[in-house]
Amino acid sequence: MRARILGWLDERMGLSAFYRTVLDRKVPKVNWAFTLGSASLFLAVTQGVTGIFLTVYYVPHPDQAYESVNYITNEVAFGWLIRGIHHWGATLMVIVVFLHMLRTFFYAAYKYPREVTWLTGVFLLLITLGMGFTGYLLPWNQRAYWATTVGTSIAGTVPLLGRFIESVLRGGSDLSALTLARFFSAHIWMLPAALAGLIGIHIYLVIRLGISHIPAEDE
Amino acid sequence: MVGLLGGVIAAVIGLPALGYVLAPALKSTVTDEWVPLAPVESIPVDRPTLYSFTRVQQIGWERTAASYGAYVIRRADGSVTVLSNICTHLACRVSWKDDQRQFVCPCHDGHFAEDGSVLSGPPPRPLDHFDHKVDESGRLLIHLVES
Numbered sequence: 048m049r050a051r052i053l054g055w056l057d058e059r060m061g062l063s064a065f066y067r068t069v070l071d072r073k074v075p076k077v078n079w080a081f082t083l084g085s086a087s088l089f090l091a092v093t094q095g096v097t098g099i100f101l102t103v104y105y106v107p108h109p110d111q112a113y114e115s116v117n118y119i120t121n122e123v124a125f126g127w128l129i130r131g132i133h134h135w136g137a138t139l140m141v142i143v144v145f146l147h148m149l150r151t152f153f154y155a156a157y158k159y160p161r162e163v164t165w166l167t168g169v170f171l172l173l174i175t176l177g178m179g180f181t182g183y184l185l186p187w188n189q190r191a192y193w194a195t196t197v198g199t200s201i202a203g204t205v206p207l208l209g210r211f212i213e214s215v216l217r218g219g220s221d222l223s224a225l226t227l228a229r230f231f232s233a234h235i236w237m238l239p240a241a242l243a244g245l246i247g248i249h250i251y252l253v254i255r256l257g258i259s260h261i262p263a264e265d266e
Numbered sequence: 267m268v269g270l271l272g273g274v275i276a277a278v279i280g281l282p283a284l285g286y287v288l289a290p291a292l293k294s295t296v297t298d299e300w301v302p303l304a305p306v307e308s309i310p311v312d313r314p315t316l317y318s319f320t321r322v323q324q325i326g327w328e329r330t331a332a333s334y335g336a337y338v339i340r341r342a343d344g345s346v347t348v349l350s351n352i353c354t355h356l357a358c359r360v361s362w363k364d365d366q367r368q369f370v371c372p373c374h375d376g377h378f379a380e381d382g383s384v385l386s387g388p389p390p391r392p393l394d395h396f397d398h399k400v401d402e403s404g405r406l407l408i409h410l411v412e413s
Contacts, residue, residue, distance in 0.1 A: 100283060103287060111328065115327050117327065118326055122289075123286055123290070124285035124286055124288075124289040124292075125283075126289075128286075129283075
């Protein structure tokens with residue numbers, strides 16, 4: 048019965064071909080450092096899921112952001128858990144994505160034919176950092192406020208364009224409700240959309256090209 | 267074995283997630299208060315009159331003001347009836363039409379008589395009554411119970 052149902056679905060959806068290509072593909076002899084990409088993907092998905100749950104209660108308004116985060120942490124059932132996973136997962140994701148980049152670099156896995164995979168990976172690292180930067184403001188506590196004041200001021204030190212970049216980031220000359228709203232928008236819509244698209248290309252390329260072996264001594 | 271493990275993982279992730287989303291809905295608080303409306307002597311006779319008041323509640327992280335309305339009908343013999351202005355159909359607010367001597371709900375054209383009974387339209391039951399009393403200084407109070 049089970050085989051018949053699976054067979055019926057396979058004929059229409061090509062599940063076994065998908066399984067062979069995506070999950071059962073051939074890989075060279077590798078080590079644990081090669082799991083960092085999958086770990087990054089897992090963390091990205093975890094951040095996405097917990098982030099979606101946080102929006103059930105979070106309000107991106109200066110009068111309510113801090114209170115709503117407080118409510119999530121102290122009042123809602125398992126709110127501490129979901130916020131905790133999102134908070135620590137963010138830090139872990141930056142570390143893991145960075146280690147993934149180092150692994151690729153030191154094993155020279157960015158070379159032909161994998162340059163585009165590397166390039167999308169660079170943007171994925173930058174977006175991950177952007178997610179960390181924009182998410183840090185959202186609790187709207189003292190640390191968040193002053194970290195963003197400092198962070199956007201650093202952007203302001205860019206020669207010539209600095210002041211412009213700073214006010215684009217802040218939505219004006221100072222931190223305000225506009226800053227919180229645009230950081231929220233970037234954090235839950237713009238950056239995740241870019242992240243999801245680039246992850247798709249990145250993984251497609253990994254599957255299409257296969258992964259490189261560990262370089263031998265004479266290479 | 268794999269199915270069992272999958273079930274455990276699904277429960278470990280799913281139950282907290284479900285609890286998280288449902289938390290405010292499962293929290294029940296019953297409030298019970300006597301609200302003063304007006305001195306009985308000042309209430310018009312034989313004409314349902316709307317008295318409004320607001321109550322502030324802590325909902326989630328915010329203090330929210332909810333407004334209430336009660337129709338008071340004082341009769342010449344001194345008896346008093348207090349009706350809720352919430353339509354029993356789908357909770358729109360009814361209003362008294364003096365020319366028709368009826369309560370009319372604007373949403374789905376429900377009509378109620380002066381005593382709150384249903385005259386026509388979709389409402390399934392009469393308008394709710396508030397318990398009421400008159401204190402020693404002659405003020406009318408109604409019993410506001412909320413859950």
